[in-house]
Amino acid sequence: MCGIVGVVGRNDATKIILTGLKRLEYRGYDSAGIYVAGKNNNLLKSTGPIKNLEAKLTPAITGTMGIGHTRWATHGKPTEENAHPHTSEKGELVLVHNGVIENYxxxxxxxxxEDTFYGQTDTEIAVHLIAHFKNEGLQTKDAFKKALRLIEGSYAFALVDTQDDTTIYVAKNKSPLLIGLGDGFNVLCSDALAMLDQTSHFVELMDGEMVTLTATDAIIxxxxxxxxNRDFYVAELDASDIEKGTYPYYMLKEIDEQPVVMRKIVQKYQNEDGSIAIDPNLLATLENSDRVYIVACGTSSHAGWAAKKFFETLTQLPVEIHLSSEFGYNMPLLSEKPFFIYLSQSGETADSRQVLVKTNELGYPSLTITNVAGSTLSREATYTLLLHAGPEIAVASTKAYTAQIAVMAVLAKALGTKKAILAANEFDLFHELGLIATAMETMINEKELLEELTAEYLTHTRNAFYIGRGNDYYVSMEAALKLKEISYIQAEGFAAGELKHGTIALIEDRTPVIGIITDAATxxxxxxxxxxxxxxxxxTLVIATEELxxxxDQILLPTVHPLLTSLLAVVPTQLIAYFATLQRGYDVDKPRNLAKSVTVE
Structure with a gap:
């Protein structure tokens, strides 16, 4: 599932919902739909991009209340029948849903x-269930409540009764949902970015809560x-932050923003006296721990691997990296005093949250490092550190990856200094991050060379390999993920020494193999x-530091501190993935089958 928007109390509800859906396109989707309460109780759905839905709209589709949805298929194929909103059998109730109903x-x-269903989704069953209880004599709200008590799984629901154009019923469990407060109107959304042009005042919803939303009230x-009773918070983002400006794609913009992000992290985490601004309670808890467990998915997991060596070097604490989707159901034997770090760009990753719920139950301390203040993982962890990277819209993560590594370095430096670890005291992190920012700019300015090399090596290939050792291997994993997820080239990142233990059998004439070399020892x-x-x-193509x-060698990296080479070595690989995708004629920002924020396990 993907994005939800809704509004009640505005004459231009159709326009607001459509704009909100467009702002959620970055999350990935395969269909979209809208319901607007009016004379005709208008419900429209379409597959493909939102422009297909927009083309169906007419001036007659207008009203003061409505809901909209972008869908990423989990139950049933991406068809118009399976797109949201879904209706009850007689059409009296309309529902949009993010999440997965396990007992559907x-x-x-x-x-x-005895009911007749038009699609194959769990959501259609949910709205039929609510209608079933309504037909037994319950009011819409009470029927909704009764259904919620029976439904198992994750959900963010927005429900409307077609006979009432003043109310939206909202409920949440495990899937993100926010209420936005306006002047004489209210909105709802699964991501604040969708409604930033309407309000900056948002109320977080917790699991198990239900909201009766009208133009003047949000009763939780x-x-x-x-x-x-819960206070609103003011979203720190500005709507202009999500605009591409002069860039053709968000991904290119976000790659180019990485030097700025490095400098912003320095600014946000440096006190006036030059010391590191980290919560002393967080440092004390970490100091009292005997092992750090980094739990993450995909790109965030690769960031964890990239951080492992410098974290252990600067803190003398052992670090383990675990995939959230595996850890939650196959928890290893833990140390006596574990500390958990959750890496997530969105802070809403369902796989990571189900691990956090379990470690919270066990009473273990935790830290979420995320780009989104107020996100679920941030709220539910013991501590939070923000990436300060700004909105990341492209599905393929770039600046969030490097920001995660940099913030992990800040934490490691702070803890190592507190523990008086020699390596940490000798390491001027903020100076080094400044050098990294400048080096990133150097690589970003090599776009012409990187575009030419990409055309030479990758335009006509079906598969490719990245190889390296140590941190270069970890960067290779991330580089391969970037290439495969947007260009659809079958790419793999391997430890260079492992090729000869089987994988070298896949090498054929002109198979691209990209080697990353930043470590003098290997x-x-x-x-x-x-x-x-x-x-x-x-x-073969080589990415190497100037000193090595x-x-x-085709791509030369400016020399930076050996503990931080991952921050720089990944930049040309991001651009290679970008150009490979362009050269194949695909959409860089919205690769097929993928969603930006994965809110289902």
């Missing part, structure tokens, strides 16, 4: 065996029906591995 089949067999109730070994694949027909470069 049981509910259908128990309560809805817990599962027991008790009224909850650089010659990686070059040996490159020679092995070259002798078997591979087309050979005359034939």
């Amino acid at each position: 089949d049981e509910l259908r067999q128990t309560y809805l065996s 109730e817990d599962a027991a029906g008790q009224i909850i 650089g010659l070994h990686t070059r040996g591995n490159l020679q092995e694949v070259r002798s078997r027909g591979a087309n 470069a050979k005359p034939d």
